[in-house]
Amino acid sequence: MSVTVSITLNGESVSAAVEPSTLLVELIREHFRLTGTHVGCDTSQCGACVVHVNGCSVKSCTLLAVQVEGADISTIESLAKNGRLHPMQQAFKTHHGLQCGFCTPGVIMSALDLIANNPDPSEMEIRNWLEGNLCRCTGYNNIVRAISAGAQAMRG
Amino acid sequence: MTEPIPGYIGQSVPRREDRRLLTGEGVFVADIQIPGMLHVAIARSQLPHARIIDIDLSAAKCSEGIKLAISGLDILEHLPPIHGMQLVAPPSYRARVTTDILIPDQPLIPHDKVRFVGEPYALVVAESRQLAEDALELIEVDFDPLPPVTGPDDALNELSELLHEDLGRNVAAVLHTKKGRGAEALEAAPHRLKRQFAIHRYAAMPLECRGVVADYDTRTDTLTLWSSTQVVHWVRREVANALGMPEQNVRCIAPDVGGGFGCKGHVYPEDILIAYLARRLRRPVKWIEDRHEHFLNSTHARDNIYDVEVGFDNEGRIQVLTSYFLVDSGAYSPIGAGIAGNSMVHMLGPYDIPNYETGCKVLLTNRTPNAPYRGAGRPEASFAMERAVDLVASELEIDPAEVRFRNMIKAEQMPYEVGLTYRDGEPIVYDSGDYPKALRQALDKLGGLEPFRKRQKDALADGRYLGLGLGCYVEGTGVGPFEGATVKIDPSGKIVVATGACPQGQGHETIFAQVAADIWGVSIDDVYVTVADTAHVTMGFGTIGSRSTVTASGAIQVASHAIQEKVLAIASGILEVAKNDLELRDGGVGVKGVPGMHISYREVAHAARPGWDHSRPEGINAGLEETSYYEPKTVTWAYAANAAIVEVNPATGEILIEHYVAVHDAGVLVNPGMADGQVKGGLVQGLGGGILEEIVYDDHGQLLTGSFLDYLLPTASDVPPITVIHLETPSPLNSLGVKGLGEGGAIAPPVVIANGVCDALRPFKTELNSTPIRPCDIAAVFGDDPLDLLQKSGESLLTRV
Numbered sequence: 007m008s009v010t011v012s013i014t015l016n017g018e019s020v021s022a023a024v025e026p027s028t029l030l031v032e033l034i035r036e037h038f039r040l041t042g043t044h045v046g047c048d049t050s051q052c053g054a055c056v057v058h059v060n061g062c063s064v065k066s067c068t069l070l071a072v073q074v075e076g077a078d079i080s081t082i083e084s085l086a087k088n089g090r091l092h093p094m095q096q097a098f099k100t101h102h103g104l105q106c107g108f109c110t111p112g113v114i115m116s117a118l119d120l121i122a123n124n125p126d127p128s129e130m131e132i133r134n135w136l137e138g139n140l141c142r143c144t145g146y147n148n149i150v151r152a153i154s155a156g157a158q159a160m161r162g
Numbered sequence: 163m164t165e166p167i168p169g170y171i172g173q174s175v176p177r178r179e180d181r182r183l184l185t186g187e188g189v190f191v192a193d194i195q196i197p198g199m200l201h202v203a204i205a206r207s208q209l210p211h212a213r214i215i216d217i218d219l220s221a222a223k224c225s226e227g228i229k230l231a232i233s234g235l236d237i238l239e240h241l242p243p244i245h246g247m248q249l250v251a252p253p254s255y256r257a258r259v260t261t262d263i264l265i266p267d268q269p270l271i272p273h274d275k276v277r278f279v280g281e282p283y284a285l286v287v288a289e290s291r292q293l294a295e296d297a298l299e300l301i302e303v304d305f306d307p308l309p310p311v312t313g314p315d316d317a318l319n320e321l322s323e324l325l326h327e328d329l330g331r332n333v334a335a336v337l338h339t340k341k342g343r344g345a346e347a348l349e350a351a352p353h354r355l356k357r358q359f360a361i362h363r364y365a366a367m368p369l370e371c372r373g374v375v376a377d378y379d380t381r382t383d384t385l386t387l388w389s390s391t392q393v394v395h396w397v398r399r400e401v402a403n404a405l406g407m408p409e410q411n412v413r414c415i416a417p418d419v420g421g422g423f424g425c426k427g428h429v430y431p432e433d434i435l436i437a438y439l440a441r442r443l444r445r446p447v448k449w450i451e452d453r454h455e456h457f458l459n460s461t462h463a464r465d466n467i468y469d470v471e472v473g474f475d476n477e478g479r480i481q482v483l484t485s486y487f488l489v490d491s492g493a494y495s496p497i498g499a500g501i502a503g504n505s506m507v508h509m510l511g512p513y514d515i516p517n518y519e520t521g522c523k524v525l526l527t528n529r530t531p532n533a534p535y536r537g538a539g540r541p542e543a544s545f546a547m548e549r550a551v552d553l554v555a556s557e558l559e560i561d562p563a564e565v566r567f568r569n570m571i572k573a574e575q576m577p578y579e580v581g582l583t584y585r586d587g588e589p590i591v592y593d594s595g596d597y598p599k600a601l602r603q604a605l606d607k608l609g610g611l612e613p614f615r616k617r618q619k620d621a622l623a624d625g626r627y628l629g630l631g632l633g634c635y636v637e638g639t640g641v642g643p644f645e646g647a648t649v650k651i652d653p654s655g656k657i658v659v660a661t662g663a664c665p666q667g668q669g670h671e672t673i674f675a676q677v678a679a680d681i682w683g684v685s686i687d688d689v690y691v692t693v694a695d696t697a698h699v700t701m702g703f704g705t706i707g708s709r710s711t712v713t714a715s716g717a718i719q720v721a722s723h724a725i726q727e728k729v730l731a732i733a734s735g736i737l738e739v740a741k742n743d744l745e746l747r748d749g750g751v752g753v754k755g756v757p758g759m760h761i762s763y764r765e766v767a768h769a770a771r772p773g774w775d776h777s778r779p780e781g782i783n784a785g786l787e788e789t790s791y792y793e794p795k796t797v798t799w800a801y802a803a804n805a806a807i808v809e810v811n812p813a814t815g816e817i818l819i820e821h822y823v824a825v826h827d828a829g830v831l832v833n834p835g836m837a838d839g840q841v842k843g844g845l846v847q848g849l850g851g852g853i854l855e856e857i858v859y860d861d862h863g864q865l866l867t868g869s870f871l872d873y874l875l876p877t878a879s880d881v882p883p884i885t886v887i888h889l890e891t892p893s894p895l896n897s898l899g900v901k902g903l904g905e906g907g908a909i910a911p912p913v914v915i916a917n918g919v920c921d922a923l924r925p926f927k928t929e930l931n932s933t934p935i936r937p938c939d940i941a942a943v944f945g946d947d948p949l950d951l952l953q954k955s956g957e958s959l960l961t962r963v
Contacts, residue, residue, distance in 0.1 A: 035192075036195075039195065041190075041193035042185065042186015042188070044190065044192070044369075044370070046370065046420075047453040047869070048452050048869075051869070051870035052453075052870060082185065082186035083185065091181070095184040098184055099184060102177070102835050102838075102839045104183055105667035105668070106370070106666055107180075107184070107418065108368075108369045108418075108420030111184075133878040136879075137878070139878070140877065141878075142423070142875065143369075144839060145842040146878040147842060149878065
């Protein structure tokens with residue numbers, strides 16, 4: 007028996023009929039075809055699936071779609087505007103903060119939640135915040151540098 | 163006047179891959195959705211070793227949304243196993259290395275017995291993945307458990323159950339080789355030292371698991387396959403062979419691939435099974451491995467035991483080394499004996515050692531198969547070798563750095579003939595480099611050897627344990643047999659390049675655009691690069707073993723040069739100037755020294771067209787397109803010296819890495835920024851393997867580490883300050899002077915940490931000769947249980963997590 011879920015997704019009101027067991031990440035990827043949000047582990051360790059729910063970063067493999075009824079959801083696809091990269095995306099490019107790019111959308115969405123609450127995080131704060139985001143390619147140091155530079159660019 | 167076009171090789175050009183990956187527009191296999199697509203879930207053995215008595219699929223077949231449920235018996239007549247691959251080596255290798263190889267075939271789904279926890283025994287195809295997984299629950303099995311072969315001791319025991327009865331033994335390969343007088347030279351050595359070293363099982367663990375999508379087109383009898391693989395051409399070959407199709411009718415694409423590091427470097431049963439299902443069902447079919455499956459089913463790595471004996475003189479000069487080792491390969495051996503072969507020839511590293519003898523056995527056990535992972539036999543050999551060097555130093559009370567300098571091959575000895583044979587059958591000759599300089603620079607970067615020894619002594623007086631860990635290695639890179647490239651000049655004048663290289667984050671699209679832009683004298687924006695798609699280049703080898711910058715660049719050069727001959731001939735006719743007076747510049751051909759006399763590649767492409775209106779000189783055939791294969795005679799030798807200062811916490815056994823330095827030489831760097839990223843990423847993987855990551859089986863062959871809850875990948879706060887210094891000694895073996903570098907970073911860290919911790923614990927004469935280096939092993943040196951200590955100090959364990 008399917009259930010209708012209505013959300014605001016990247017600024018648009020949308021709804022879908024889903025099985026009650028559908029995960030938020032499945033709603034985003036399969037029903038709305040936004041595949042920038044990835045699944046890397048199924049057990050909430052890797053953070054490749056991080057999106058924002060009502061402005062807070064969450065692991066979308068850990069919520070059921072029905073739990074976000076009425077919520078405002080944004081994904082990696084919402085960041086670039088009119089073909090221009092968001093300052094955080096640009097910082098990742100400039101500082102070679104990605105290699106395979108699989109973890110990157112989740113890392114960026116996590117970083118933006120950090121910056122929203124702490125516009126000028128220290129290196130240690132960034133590292134600690136990234137505890138829930140795994141990256142296998144970069145060794146993290148360029149990611150930390152990118153987040154620091156992205157935060158600075160966002161402060162203007 | 164247009165801006166002059168710069169040379170791109172050597173510039174940290176921003177990656178052209180980044181934009182799509184940053185905006186969520188990258189496409190990984192899991193992102194592919196095709197209307198009418200079916201989904202596969204695979205039933206995997208929960209027993210390490212069992213005879214299959216019966217598999218009852220009747221209930222599963224009646225489950226909602228199920229299109230098909232099959233077991234091994236159902237495909238036995240239709241799909242052959244993946245043929246056991248012998249060591250890919252020419253006869254000249256086997257002439258110099260004794261080999262006795264019996265690699266087992268790997269069934270796509272076994273019908274008679276299962277050989278590791280996670281091996282498939284059935285699969286279901288359904289309208290959704292959820293429905294497929296629901297149906298898996300309904301499969302009834304009758305398995306008769308067999309005694310598992312759980313490790314090297316079991317594998318070598320003749321009374322043990324055989325994994326593969328047809329082989330008659332649990333040994334997949336026995337290799338042996340030597341140089342000089344080999345083990346005989348031990349007799350004459352003034353000092354001898356004998357130790358056992360163990361390198362544990364850990365795994366590549368890319369963030370993207372594997373996955374395959376297949377789509378069969380009935381009208382044209384063609385199959386398109388998207389696989390998260392490092393070897394699209396190999397996958398295509400095996401799929402075509404298994405399905406009895408010409409290779410031309412099978413297209414394999416690796417779209418964006420979320421890391422590979424070796425574990426996606428060979429053909430898996432699922433590559434063929436999903437292709438088979440798509441053709442059989444006439445519907446697109448998708449299988450995406452989940453993380454738990456990845457732990458069970460995608461290859462693991464390392465898992466070696468070394469018995470090493472060293473003979474050396476009073477000055478610490480190593481005169482002879484013997485190394486006999488065992489490789490626990492798991493139930494199959496997808497890459498044959500290649501990893502063990504690597505270990506044998508990389509053991510001597512950067513040292514000038516006259517006598518060497520080595521042998522190994524690749525063993526079959528009831529574990530997940532092993533395959534290459536970043537370093538592929540080199541981290542294992544380096545661990546044993548570099549620990550042995552430190553032990554020699556310790557025995558003679560000479561500084562480990564000094565022992566290394568005394569044994570290292572000097573720059574003036576280059577090129578240096580080692581006296582062993584590489585797996586391409588060629589005598590190993592280290593082509594270029596300055597090994598002592600790399601070590602000196604690493605030590606200097608850490609503040610110098612003497613100042614550190616003083617610091618270490620002072621710290622010890624304060625009850626602090628500081629240590630210096632060293633690790634030096636060499637790495638054969640850019641291995642053959644070949645790589646392919648197709649280059650053409652599009653009618654628009656753009657340069658179009660396709661290669662058999664298959665990136666998984668390395669940035670090949672950028673690297674090869676840089677290379678091609680320089681070959682053609684065009685703006686990098688006028689170069690279009692396609693990778694990892696068999697439709698664009700007929701034969702390719704793929705991206706494994708630190709090879710693509712060397713081999714694919716070579717293929718692009720060969721193909722380009724062939725076209726350039728035609729381009730110059732055509733331009734010569736049009737400009738009415740001798741070929742020798744022409745040069746490639748500014749997106750076309752110009753007359754040397756005459757700025758105004760120039761025609762663009764667009765004009766040349768127009769002139770080269772077939773038909774009535776061409777402007778080709780007599781004898782020049784139509785079109786500007788060439789497919790070429792670069793066949794390097796042998797490998798280029800990258801190397802590095804790694805050094806780190808570590809401090810151990812006596813109470814908790816924790817290791818703090820104060821500063822980790824790698825001085826790395828991969829010849830000319832095409833893109834220094836990306837090269838730096840590759841080395842640093844590799845270093846952190848190496849640190850993870852040395853300290854955190856561990857694939858654990860219990861005594862009954864059950865996998866205990868099946869998720870990221872149990873298997874610890876490094877996180878951002880685990881990473882120490884890292885400095886990488888790049889030397890750039892050109893390789894004399896190719897015109898760009900490049901060497902490969904993808905794997906290098908991951909080779910040394912485990913032994914650097916082991917050596918550093920042992921150096922810190924020198925007052926206790928501690929020897930840590932196996933990985934991982936666990937906090938409890940360190941704390942045990944101090945005679946206390948760290949958990950007790952924490953409780954005594956009143957600190958809650960929870961607050962530390």
